[in-house]
Amino acid sequence: MTSIADKASTRRRPHDSTATRRALLDAGRTVFDELGYDRATTREIGERAGVDPALIARYFDCKEGLFLATLAGGADDEQLDFEPRALLAFLVERWDERGHSPISRALASPTLTDDVRQQVSSVVSERLLKRLVEVLRERGAPEPELRAELLVAMAVGIAMTRANGTLETLSGAPRDEVLAALGPVVDALAAP
Amino acid sequence: MTSIADKASTRRRPHDSTATRRALLDAGRTVFDELGYDRATTREIGERAGVDPALIARYFDCKEGLFLATLAGGADDEQLDFEPRALLAFLVERWDERGHSPISRALASPTLTDDVRQQVSSVVSERLLKRLVEVLRERGAPEPELRAELLVAMAVGIAMTRANGTLETLSGAPRDEVLAALGPVVDALAAP
DNA sequence: TGATATTGTCAGCGACTGATGACATCAATT
DNA sequence: AATTGATGTCATCAGTCGCTGACAATATCA
The missing domain is CATH 1.10.10.60 (Homeodomain-like)
Known part of the structure; x- marks a missing residue:
């Protein structure tokens, strides 16, 4: 002891x-x-x-x-699955549980210092966007950079509104159900 | 004078x-x-x-x-078009220009007073969700409440990340281009 | 015109926050 | 054991914030 x-x-x-x-x-x-x-x-x-x-x-x-x-620091970008559905699921899951990474909060923040914006940009780009863009490009999706960032933006919006409880149905729904509804949406985003 | x-x-x-x-x-x-x-x-x-x-x-x-x-107050819910694509376009456009409505900020805020949460909930529900849910239901979309809120959540994420410049491609892209990429995504969300 | 309630002005209070610097404590080296 | 640099503690400062209460200015009405 x-x-x-x-x-x-x-x-x-x-x-x-x-x-x-x-x-x-x-x-x-x-x-x-x-x-x-x-x-x-x-x-x-x-x-x-x-x-x-x-x-x-x-x-x-x-x-x-x-x-x-x-x-x-913090996010160990272990063996992530960058297939779009799986990645969105990972992000929503990660950001649903508070206390692990303030990145989602920074992404949703109205005002950011130049230093912070740069840091967030580079971390998100390095850890998420880079490889997601590759996957989207392989799939033949147009404007893969834009669509990759749109996926992250969607995850941010969902995580924040779920966290603060302003959208009651969305906040109350189990994560599985939310992700199930989002499946075809992500497919549409990643389609050629 | x-x-x-x-x-x-x-x-x-x-x-x-x-x-x-x-x-x-x-x-x-x-x-x-x-x-x-x-x-x-x-x-x-x-x-x-x-x-x-x-x-x-x-x-x-x-x-x-x-x-x-x-x-x-503030948002005069004039003759809104609640067709999903049009509504998303309206929300992104409205929230792209700062200084009009702090509702998007409240929706993206990490911590909310009970009073504020309730107010935001009722305003968003009354002004946007109520009729959007109707439209989705008419279209035969399953779980129309959840999907309606998901559309709002997406708009929040896109507006906030565009505003603070953390996602560089998304922030730099003209609104038309963003909305064009989102068209099929919204359709997938509103599909039966 | 005088009385009264409404509206605007101002100085400042108490609380909180981030930051600082003097000081105490500890550990490693000689 | 003594010295020295690294590390931890503490009191406190300067600034900002939301808010208050006393007071001044104005409008309304008898």
Whole structure:
């Protein structure tokens, strides 16, 4: 018990900078995703990480620096299936569960810093669009770049409205049902 | 000149409560839409309305009260075409131009007060969903409520990502091109 | 004209936020 | 063991925010 490498324990092993960094990153991801950038406070992030908020400034320069870092990391783009239906299902599933990636929130945000916009663009492009565009091109879909981004945009809209409960039927419907209804829609988007 | 009913003039006609109310509503709509609820400040709204910010509290109780009021009014649901393609085109067009309705922002917002969620729900339902559902039902589309909300959700995602520029191709593409690509997609959503 | 309610102005309060810098604590090296 | 750099803690600052209450200006009506 009380393993020295205990991660989520109440007592932080002192003077372990990499553990502190990661704790802040994890907590930041969660809080930014749950509350959005503006509502998220450095004090809240620090508390959830079990770390003094002042360390955000030390390791990430400022709040926005931590935000940028959370955007970059986190999503391990393991063996994703880039078949359009499967990818939409993955995105909706991922963004349905809060606390993992603030990218969907950034994509849906009204105002973005230049740095953040650039970061989001490059992450989404690298992790999702690049290979999705390839798949669409193989299928002979016209304007594959545009259609790939449209698929991501659709996922964003669905995830956000499902999360905040403004569209009641959509929010209440089980994910399977939503995805089933979307099947032919995605096919139409990916058709030649 | 210097008409007594001059609305955007530098000098406000004194003691005209209805004009003041409307000025605050208009400015609120614009600022909430441009900046989102959190970034919008009562001082900024007051300045744009040419009105002392303290009057927000008098006429709308508080900032959120003004926000609720902006959600309710504004959109004159004139002779809308509820044919799905046309409706999506209308929504994307409307939400492409900032400063008119903060509803899209509310739909894309991560966290919502109960009051705001309820207001957004009822406005969207009354103005858009109700008749769109009818059209979908006439067409024999299954789960017309779900599909109607999916169309709105798609419009939200597209509008937000286009506005913040995170998806570069989609943001840069002319609206016509985007809507053209979406035509078959909407048809698939509305198909029986 | 004088009395009264409505409307607009202004200064400032209390709370919160991100950030800073002085200080304490720890660990590694000599 | 002593030194030194790295790491963590804390109090606090400066700025911003929504909101309030006292007061001034205006309109309405007797």
